[in-house]
Amino acid sequence: MAEYYEPVLLAQVGKPDSHTRAVYEQAGGYRALRKALTEMSPLDVIEEVKTSRLRGRGGAGFPTGLKWTFLPKDHPGPIYFCLNADESEPGTFNNRIIMEDDPHQMLEGLIISSYATRATTAYIYMRFEYPLAYRRMQAAIDECYAAGYLGKDILGSGYSLDIYIHRGAAAYICGEETGLIESLEGKRAWPRIKPPFPAVEGVFRKPTVVNNVETCACVTHIIARGAAWFQSIGVSPDPNNPRDAGSLGPKLYCLSGHIEKPGCYEAPLGITVQQLIDRFGGGIWKGRKAKAAIPGGISMGLLRADEFDCPLDFNGPSKYGCLGLGTAAVVVLDETVSIVDFLHNSARFFAHESCGQCTPCREGTSWALKILERIKVGRGRLVDLDLLLEIGDTIGIMPGTTICGLADGAAWPLKNAIRKFRDEFETYIRESNPGGYGDTTPVPSLSLQELTLLGSH
Amino acid sequence: MNTTTISTDGPVLTPAMVEQIKAFFPRYPSRQAVTLPALHVVNEHLRHVPLQAVVEIAELLELAPAQVQDTLSFYGFFKQDAPHGETRAWVCRSVSCAIRGGEAVLDHMCQRLGIHPGDTTDDGKLTLEFGECLGACEFAPCMLAGDDLVKNLDELSADKFLDTLGVAPSSKKNKPSLTDEKK
Numbered sequence A: 001m002a003e004y005y006e007p008v009l010l011a012q013v014g015k016p017d018s019h020t021r022a023v024y025e026q027a028g029g030y031r032a033l034r035k036a037l038t039e040m041s042p043l044d045v046i047e048e049v050k051t052s053r054l055r056g057r058g059g060a061g062f063p064t065g066l067k068w069t070f071l072p073k074d075h076p077g078p079i080y081f082c083l084n085a086d087e088s089e090p091g092t093f094n095n096r097i098i099m100e101d102d103p104h105q106m107l108e109g110l111i112i113s114s115y116a117t118r119a120t121t122a123y124i125y126m127r128f129e130y131p132l133a134y135r136r137m138q139a140a141i142d143e144c145y146a147a148g149y150l151g152k153d154i155l156g157s158g159y160s161l162d163i164y165i166h167r168g169a170a171a172y173i174c175g176e177e178t179g180l181i182e183s184l185e186g187k188r189a190w191p192r193i194k195p196p197f198p199a200v201e202g203v204f205r206k207p208t209v210v211n212n213v214e215t216c217a218c219v220t221h222i223i224a225r226g227a228a229w230f231q232s233i234g235v236s237p238d239p240n241n242p243r244d245a246g247s248l249g250p251k252l253y254c255l256s257g258h259i260e261k262p263g264c265y266e267a268p269l270g271i272t273v274q275q276l277i278d279r280f281g282g283g284i285w286k287g288r289k290a291k292a293a294i295p296g297g298i299s300m301g302l303l304r305a306d307e308f309d310c311p312l313d314f315n316g317p318s319k320y321g322c323l324g325l326g327t328a329a330v331v332v333l334d335e336t337v338s339i340v341d342f343l344h345n346s347a348r349f350f351a352h353e354s355c356g357q358c359t360p361c362r363e364g365t366s367w368a369l370k371i372l373e374r375i376k377v378g379r380g381r382l383v384d385l386d387l388l389l390e391i392g393d394t395i396g397i398m399p400g401t402t403i404c405g406l407a408d409g410a411a412w413p414l415k416n417a418i419r420k421f422r423d424e425f426e427t428y429i430r431e432s433n434p435g436g437y438g439d440t441t442p443v444p445s446l447s448l449q450e451l452t453l454l455g456s457h
Numbered sequence B: 001m002n003t004t005t006i007s008t009d010g011p012v013l014t015p016a017m018v019e020q021i022k023a024f025f026p027r028y029p030s031r032q033a034v035t036l037p038a039l040h041v042v043n044e045h046l047r048h049v050p051l052q053a054v055v056e057i058a059e060l061l062e063l064a065p066a067q068v069q070d071t072l073s074f075y076g077f078f079k080q081d082a083p084h085g086e087t088r089a090w091v092c093r094s095v096s097c098a099i100r101g102g103e104a105v106l107d108h109m110c111q112r113l114g115i116h117p118g119d120t121t122d123d124g125k126l127t128l129e130f131g132e133c134l135g136a137c138e139f140a141p142c143m144l145a146g147d148d149l150v151k152n153l154d155e156l157s158a159d160k161f162l163d164t165l166g167v168a169p170s171s172k173k174n175k176p177s178l179t180d181e182k183k
């Protein structure tokens, strides 16, 4: 990895009035849109994005250009584009920074992507808790209409597009693409069984593309600078593995938790956790030692401090037993954090956010929380650890028991924390419940009052 | 339990609200898609969405009230029984904030106000709630108060926030403690 890297996605962030069209255009903004709409056909744009090997930044890492080719050919329309700005994965805030500080960068990519996919309406599904991003994005959209970058016959190309912001209502599951679609339709955000995939039957039963904010921001630069530029950054596909799509391009890494300088930093895909901490984070806070880190949002699981050489590309975290790169949000836990507390916090999140549609996920996440509450207050048993692992091993798309990936995200912290820190759990249980460990008789459940005190409901 | 009764004194949606909701119609090919925008419009004006409003939204969107109610109740966001406080604040309890003391600050605020998380103070000035990750983890621990993000929250800045609101402690509820766990 190059020692010095000039940020592209964050190039404007932090500059005065970086959210305005004037400043954006001074820095060369909307040239890519002009180029795409006047010099390229939609197929040319798709080809360029395919060649760049851009993979989605929203969590799953699916090749973006390939996804666009799944749209039916010669569909009479309408085709919809949904921009996923629901960003709710704990630890993640890069989409917020783009939308607040450089909304036009993303908007330009969104217009280009909509053109490529022949979408005539694009919805930006934005989580409700982003009021500033909402105002800035809306202002940016208004500026685009005024400049003729949106609306009818954009730049005389004959292509027309409307963009609307749709605000969510504080539910993590609306970030899952089919949950998003259901929510946009005005229903409860219950993810759909796939297939049919959204590209074939999505929102309002029409072909739909769902892409992440950062993915669209990347599209802007791919059109502006060319696919070859994008490919020159990051980790190339493994020539010995024909199924590896590589990890190319720049990536926004969110760094938070017990770190001296938390923030959002840009680096080529493939930087390691340790490099991120040393180069950008200013080290572990208060001069302490790290105990563990989340590699890409809480759903991805845990790395031990001795695994910080893990490269943060699409293949790295899974080689260390984590679920994947996820949102590339790294949360550092210092040596004073109890892994029991961490896992309780994680379980509480997923029990709260499970949409309740699939029994294994609904019951699994809520039982994992109950068991961890019991362990936390000193009524744990050693067998509870195996019970938690059993839940972790049996809920999710991977074992094939649930509709969406939320359950896999709930499972991974359970599996990683207990398998990588089993000693700490056992010691905690032995010390907090000296009479009870090894005892398999049922433990009475906590009273409602105690549960409230733990802040779980 | 839902204590709201269907009003017999006529509509709760003002003409202004109805206009605001109708303005969303051209954006979507289906009326049902206006459900969330409509709920937000009503919530902005009334700080909750009473059942009567659900009935009226359903009529506007050509839906059964149960369809609107189903969506509303899925999102824990909308209160139905009573309006939330003049300010609604969420203190983040997710990982980055929790490990930097977020829950302890919320505990401090609850102790000072004599309320539980989720409650509204007696003077109606503040509803204080837990939030999951607010997407502002670089400022952990943090709180979203209305449209304002309070960054790097600690007892001092929390007190300042409560002082500025001029919110008075509530008397009727038990003082909770989040950190008083039996270890």
Ligand SMILES: Cc1cc2nc3c(=O)[nH]c(=O)nc-3n(C[C@H](O)[C@H](O)[C@H](O)COP(=O)(O)O)c2cc1C
Pocket (backbone or CB within 6 Å): A055, A056, A057, A058, A059, A060, A061, A062, A064, A084, A085, A086, A087, A088, A089, A172, A173, A174, A175, A176, A177, A178, A210, A211, A212, A213, A215, A216, A404, A405, A406, A409
């Ligand atoms: C539970 C869950 C939550 C998700 N939340 C988000 C999110 O907030 N933002 C996002 O872009 N993708 C999220 N995703 C991934 C989306 O389903 C989808 O893969 C993504 O938006 C596709 O865009 P991309 O290809 O540009 O990454 C989530 C997935 C799951 C299973």
Ligand code: SF4
Pocket (backbone or CB within 6 Å): A173, A190, A191, A353, A354, A355, A356, A357, A358, A359, A361, A362, A402, A403, A404, A405, A406, A407
């Ligand atoms: S896995 Fe969980 S969150 Fe996903 S659809 Fe099933 S119940 Fe809902």
Ligand code: FES
Pocket (backbone or CB within 6 Å): A090, A091, A092, B092, B093, B094, B095, B096, B097, B098, B132, B133, B134, B135, B136, B137, B140, B141, B142
């Ligand atoms: S964990 Fe609190 S804002 Fe993200």
